[in-house]
Structures are given as C-alpha cells and as structure tokens.
Amino acid sequence: MFRYIPLLVLLLLTGCEDFLSSPSPPPQLSVTYITDPPGAVLYDKGIRQGFTPLTLYYNLDRVRKASGNIAEVTVRWQSGATATAKAHIDLTQGLFWNQNIPRPNNVPGREADEQFGLQTESLRQQKESQEQQQMLNILLLQQQQLQVIQQVTRPPPAHNSINCTSNAIGSTVFTNCN
Secondary structure, three states, rough: OOHHHHHHHHHHHHHHHHOOOOOOOOOOEEEEEEEOOOOEEEOOOOOOEEEEOOOEEEHHHHHEEEEEOOOOOEEEOOOEEEEEOOOOOOHHOOOOOEEOOOEEOOOOHHHHHHHHHHHHHHHHHHHHHHHHHHHHHHHHHHHHHHHHHHHOOOOOOOOOOOOOOEEEEEOOEEEEEE
C-alpha cells in the first residue's frame, strides 16, 4: 500500500487532482427584469428571451471584467412600445438583482399592454399549476412503484413447521407433534 503514496503525491503536485474532484459551475449573477406593465418581450443582444418578468443569468467573471456593466436589453410591449435598459451592477451588493423597466408614457396603447400583461400572467400561473400537478403525478407514480417493489421483495411470511412422529402399539397409533 505504501508504494502507491509517492504516485499519489506526484499526481497532486502535477495538477492532476482534477481527476479526484468534480469541477464546480462558474458563479452567476441573477438579474430579474420587471416591466410596467408586465408581459413585454425581452431581447438580450437581439435574441428574444421571453416575457417579463424574466430572470437572466450572467457569468460573474464576465460581469467583473466589464466593471459591473451588463449587456443592454430591449423590451417590446404588445402595442409596439419599446424601452431599453442597461444595468450597472455593484457586485458588493449581492448577486441577485431586479431591473425595473417602465413603459414609455408617450406611446399609445397602454391599456392593451396592461390587458396583455394580465393574460400572460394568467397563462404563467396556469403553466406553473400544470407543472406542479405533473410533479405531484410523478411523485404519486414513484410512490406506487416503490410499494410494488416492497411487496415483491418482501419475504414470504414464515410458516411454523410441525414435526410429528407416529408410533403404532398394537392397534393404537400414538402421534406426538412438536
């Protein structure tokens, strides 16, 4: 056993300890974009990300290199109103941020955007409810499968065996059971 210790020390000194540990994911910054009214489509670097409120995650090392500046995002409401926001993140204040983006008041169609925001929130809640129901169904199915496995693997009940011996003496049979 002791003959393998120099080999282990050599591996550790040469940087091969990565084989012994799994790499951890890079730290991330979380920014939740909140619009007023909600339901605007958020674009990050020109790529559609989804409806607000929406949380995006940024590589913390890249944010540090950019001195806390993250990419400018654009939001577009159903009416066509748009707004842009560029956040400057003070990393000493934490890794979870909210970025509020108000709808411009000088663009008509606010009522339609508010109505659309209510619809998207309703759909979001329905989707969340469906996901919770699916998770509950999965848990119930797993519980049923576990019960079946327990029934199959459960040993049969022990039977008490009876040992009997019979002896005939003349025309009489005597039976003795233990």
